[in-house]
Amino acid sequence: MWKYFKLALTEDNGEDSHRISPSPVVHVRGLCEAVVEADLIDALEKFGPICYVMMMPFKRQALVEFSAVESADRCVSCGAKEPVYIAGQQAYFNYSTSKRITRPTNADNPNSGNKVLLLSIQNPLYPITTDVLYTVCNPIGSVLRIVIFKRNGIQAMVEFESVQCAQKAKAALNGADIYAGCCTLKIEYARPTRLNVIKNDNESWDYTKPYLVRRGPPCPLLPLPGNSRYKLTSVDVPDMVSYPLPQSSSSYSGHAPSSVAMVSGLHPSKMNCTRIFNLFCLYGNIEKVKFMKSVPGTALVEMGDEYAVDRAITHLNSIKVFGKRLNVCVSKQHAVIPSQVFELEDGSSSYKDFAMTRNNRFSSAGQASKNIIQPPSAVLHYYNVPPCISQDHLLRLCTEHDVPGFVKFKMFDAKPSSKTISGLLEFDNKTEAVEVLTVLNHYQIRIPNGSNPYTLKLCFSTSSHL
Numbered sequence: 001m002w003k004y005f006k007l008a009l010t011e012d013n014g015e016d017s018h019r020i021s022p023s024p025v026v027h028v029r030g031l032c033e034a035v036v037e038a039d040l041i042d043a044l045e046k047f048g049p050i051c052y053v054m055m056m057p058f059k060r061q062a063l064v065e066f067s068a069v070e071s072a073d074r075c076v077s078c079g080a081k082e083p084v085y086i087a088g089q090q091a092y093f094n095y096s097t098s099k100r101i102t103r104p105t106n107a108d109n110p111n112s113g114n115k116v117l118l119l120s121i122q123n124p125l126y127p128i129t130t131d132v133l134y135t136v137c138n139p140i141g142s143v144l145r146i147v148i149f150k151r152n153g154i155q156a157m158v159e160f161e162s163v164q165c166a167q168k169a170k171a172a173l174n175g176a177d178i179y180a181g182c183c184t185l186k187i188e189y190a191r192p193t194r195l196n197v198i199k200n201d202n203e204s205w206d207y208t209k210p211y212l213v214r215r216g217p218p219c220p221l222l223p224l225p226g227n228s229r230y231k232l233t234s235v236d237v238p239d240m241v242s243y244p245l246p247q248s249s250s251s252y253s254g255h256a257p258s259s260v261a262m263v264s265g266l267h268p269s270k271m272n273c274t275r276i277f278n279l280f281c282l283y284g285n286i287e288k289v290k291f292m293k294s295v296p297g298t299a300l301v302e303m304g305d306e307y308a309v310d311r312a313i314t315h316l317n318s319i320k321v322f323g324k325r326l327n328v329c330v331s332k333q334h335a336v337i338p339s340q341v342f343e344l345e346d347g348s349s350s351y352k353d354f355a356m357t358r359n360n361r362f363s364s365a366g367q368a369s370k371n372i373i374q375p376p377s378a379v380l381h382y383y384n385v386p387p388c389i390s391q392d393h394l395l396r397l398c399t400e401h402d403v404p405g406f407v408k409f410k411m412f413d414a415k416p417s418s419k420t421i422s423g424l425l426e427f428d429n430k431t432e433a434v435e436v437l438t439v440l441n442h443y444q445i446r447i448p449n450g451s452n453p454y455t456l457k458l459c460f461s462t463s464s465h466l
Helices: 002-009 037-047 069-081 130-137 163-173 273-283 306-316 365-369 391-400 430-440
Strands: 025-029 050-056 061-066 084-086 089-095 116-122 143-149 154-160 177-179 182-189 204-206 260-264 286-291 298-303 327-330 351-353 379-385 408-411 421-426 457-460
Touching: 025 037, 025 069, 037 050, 037 061, 037 069, 037 084, 037 163, 061 069, 069 084, 069 089, 116 163, 130 143, 130 154, 130 163, 130 204, 154 163, 163 182, 260 273, 260 306, 273 286, 273 298, 273 306, 273 351, 273 430, 273 457, 298 306, 306 327, 379 430, 391 408, 391 430, 430 457
Parallel strands: none
Antiparallel strands: 025 061, 025 089, 050 061, 084 089, 116 154, 116 182, 143 154, 143 204, 177 182, 260 298, 260 327, 286 298, 286 351, 379 421, 379 457, 408 421
């Protein structure tokens, strides 16, 4: 499949589309940001019946499976001869090497009668609650129950009143952003045919049983609080986005909203302010980091806003780093004050201000929307590396810094004029990848006769393996 994607991405027209043998599955490229599953069906069903669509919103691509090869052939041939527009933008088509799109569950066929959808929320910059999902889904079809869980990122199951409602919701919402540039929905048919809800709160709700005990105060949908340092302006938010931004989840978990996280379980000699920054910057801007002298192995991390703290807690709480399990929670402090500064075991300062660093990745709405919020995984995405750096160079870098080496390596194709390269590194397990990222993220790579060093940047990949 990867070989096919690599080939397809280098083609800007249909001239080479027949190099791959005909398949009922067509790879669609060049989609606009706002496109959803229904747009593809409306534009392409004239070529023949469509039995499945897989959206790839961050790549602006999709896979479309036709019922017959002949329908796919009409689609690819037509796209090679004349422009085919999807949601007002010209799209490009190739055959896939796959003869069928792999479905995540066994109950993914609309004809199976399943009325429960599995929603995966990609790049969740803001908290996702039952209120948010009900606001999004119920106008399309009557929602009976919602359950939110955090097993592999942020996911939810939504049970509709009927199969027809579920089909309409999947077509209308698959690939859509809840908020501009983030919280993108990827929707499949779920395995269960009915959800069991035992309480009504922000993570589960049975709308047929309003009397179920609700834990915590109500969570109304509110505009983004004024104290947030990351705001979406009217320029950033298109007219199609109408969902108001919710309260920070910290406000309904028994804590007052705070942009400061407290992190305990830090290794005394291997963790410092810079390494905390390297890990936590994946989930929001870092303003200041301070180790607490009175509580060994504990630090306060002031982030850009309370949403960043929510994301850090969601993805980093309970992970293992250097053999110790982190505990990440909302701090009672609302700012980090540089008092009682001392020297850590590695000789570095117990306090550091990161407010002006260029390595923060959420300094503007445009910059923030490019980040894909991912839970820790065994595969790291590396980028901003000079072209002269090889696989052996990166392995030596791991050895020199006493961190585990990767077991698989993939370099993405780059244009001949490109000044940097990128790729993927797979490790034996998630813990090893976390430790490598903590140590080597933002490492300065110097090359002979180079005026400025390259800053190696790492993040967790959406790929589970290579």
